[in-house]
Amino acid sequence: MNSKLPKVSVIFPVRNEGKNVKMTLDSLFTVKSNIEMEAIIVDDASTDQCCHFLSNYPHKDKVTYIRTNGIGPANARNLGAENAHSDYLAFCDAHMTFEPFWIDRLVHHVIHGRSNAVCPAIGSLTDPLIKGYGQSLTPSLKIKWHQKHKYLFETAVLPGACIVISKKVFQDIGGFETGFSTWGHEDVELSLKLWLFGYQCHCEPNVTVLHLFRTSHPYSVNYEGIYYNMLRMAYLHFDDKRIKKAKTLVIHGSAAKIEKRVIQDGVLNKRGQYLRRRKMDIEELFKKFHIYF
Numbered sequence: 001m002n003s004k005l006p007k008v009s010v011i012f013p014v015r016n017e018g019k020n021v022k023m024t025l026d027s028l029f030t031v032k033s034n035i036e037m038e039a040i041i042v043d044d045a046s047t048d049q050c051c052h053f054l055s056n057y058p059h060k061d062k063v064t065y066i067r068t069n070g071i072g073p074a075n076a077r078n079l080g081a082e083n084a085h086s087d088y089l090a091f092c093d094a095h096m097t098f099e100p101f102w103i104d105r106l107v108h109h110v111i112h113g114r115s116n117a118v119c120p121a122i123g124s125l126t127d128p129l130i131k132g133y134g135q136s137l138t139p140s141l142k143i144k145w146h147q148k149h150k151y152l153f154e155t156a157v158l159p160g161a162c163i164v165i166s167k168k169v170f171q172d173i174g175g176f177e178t179g180f181s182t183w184g185h186e187d188v189e190l191s192l193k194l195w196l197f198g199y200q201c202h203c204e205p206n207v208t209v210l211h212l213f214r215t216s217h218p219y220s221v222n223y224e225g226i227y228y229n230m231l232r233m234a235y236l237h238f239d240d241k242r243i244k245k246a247k248t249l250v251i252h253g254s255a256a257k258i259e260k261r262v263i264q265d266g267v268l269n270k271r272g273q274y275l276r277r278r279k280m281d282i283e284e285l286f287k288k289f290h291i292y293f
Contacts, residue, residue, distance in 0.1 A: 006087060006111060007036045008103055008164075011080030012094040013073045014043045017050045020095035020212065022057075027097040029059045035103050039063045040080040041094070045070040073160075074176035074186040081170055089170055091163045095212035097125065105207050106164040109152060116199035117165040117191075119158045120207035121148070128210055134203030135159055137188070139292045140249060141230065148205050155203040156195070156289035160187030161211045173197050179232055179265060182225030189233045196237060198279030227258050235267045236274055238282055242293060 010028060014021055025039055039062060043051050054065055064083055068076060077091050088107050102120060109115045124130040132145030134155025146155060177189045194201055227250045234246035247255040286293060 005034055005036070006107060007038070007085070008088045008090055008107055009038050009040055009080075009084035009086040009167075010090040010092055010103075011040045011077055011084065012042065012092055013076035013080070014041055014046060014051060014094045015073075016046050016048045017094045018048055019050070021050050022053050024092070024094050024096055025057070025059065025063065029062065031098045031102065032100040033104055034101070035107065037062065037103065038085060040066065040083055042066045042068060042076040042080045044068045044072070044076045072181045073183055074180040075178060077186070078175040078178065081167065081175060084167060087167050089165055089167055091160065091165075092209075093161045093211060095125075095214075096161060097210045099208055102207050102209060103164070106204055109202065109204060110164060110166055114152060115202035116169050117158055117163060117194055118152075118202045118204055119155065119162055119164070120209050121203070121205050122159050122161050123208045123210045125210045125212045128208075131208060132159070133205045134201075136289050137291045137293065141188075141246065141293060143188070146203065149203070150205070152202050152204050154289075155191075155201050156285075156291065157188050157191040158194075158201050158203075162209050163187070163190075169194075169199060173199070177229075177232070177236070179267065179270075180229045182222045182229065184226035185229040185233050189229075189236070192233070192237050192282075192285070193274070195285050196274070196278050196280050196282065224253050224258065227253060227255070228262060231255070231258055232262045232265075232267055235262055236271055242282065245293065 028039060041051060041063060054060055054063060066079060066083060081089055090103060106118050106120060109118045119134055121131045121133050133148050134146045135143050135157035138144050173193050176186050180186050191201055231246055234243045
């Protein structure tokens with residue numbers, strides 16, 4: 001192996017994934033690559049024994065297993081990054097498969113300064129002809145996928161299914177939002193932070209990973225938690241007008257009650273820190289990507 005090639009730590013947050021974890025790792029370690037990879041499994045309070053196979057796994061010398069007690073996907077990813085031994089990180093879902101040289105081609109853009117954080121095209125495991133190419137946001141802050149481009153292109157949002165980034169940049173922006181204790185908006189918040197802090201996010205449309213798109217989660221989803229994350233993200237990055245608009249998107253539960261929790265949790269102090277670090281404001285970013293919010 002060429003010793004000059006980088007090593008990559010591939011981080012998987014896991015919760016009740018059943019057979020998917022083994023499927024994902026089997027693909028990771030059997031597809032062709034010139035990159036040395038380690039896998040970091042952060043098992044966030046699974047109850048289905050989905051990681052028990054690791055004790056006898058053929059590639060277990062390349063796998064770090066960490067068990068947590070329900071810290072949420074954002075902090076699980078952060079914990080994985082803290083335990084990474086490589087200068088480059090790939091954050092991936094634990095229900096996907098990979099094509100030959102996928103990581104070589106993605107990390108190449110980061111190493112050579114073409115991008116600070118990059119995603120591949122995300123295809124469906126059940127119908128590989130269905131693909132999305134990076135993401136943007138709708139007027140109700142929902143995710144929408146870009147259409148295919150010929151070459152590497154800028155994307156407003158990096159899908160959490162697969163993000164490649166240097167450890168240096170990831171640490172510089174503070175990683176995924178530590179105040180998110182449940183699922184929801186963690187990849188959007190990370191992407192906004194990258195752009196606002198002066199970094200660039202891209203999609204490489206000529207690399208595809210396949211992802212299991214599910215109609216329901218294998219664990220309970222806290223909808224108040226999703227609204228909490230949305231309003232926390234708004235307070236961290238939006239102007240006052242957009243914060244007010246974000247509150248109108250809370251249709252289940254009390255926006256005022258959730259907002260109170262967000263403020264009590266110290267978001268205003270962090271907002272001040274972020275404003276001082278900005279290289280771009282949210283108005284400029286949303287105009288750049290035609291986000292009408």
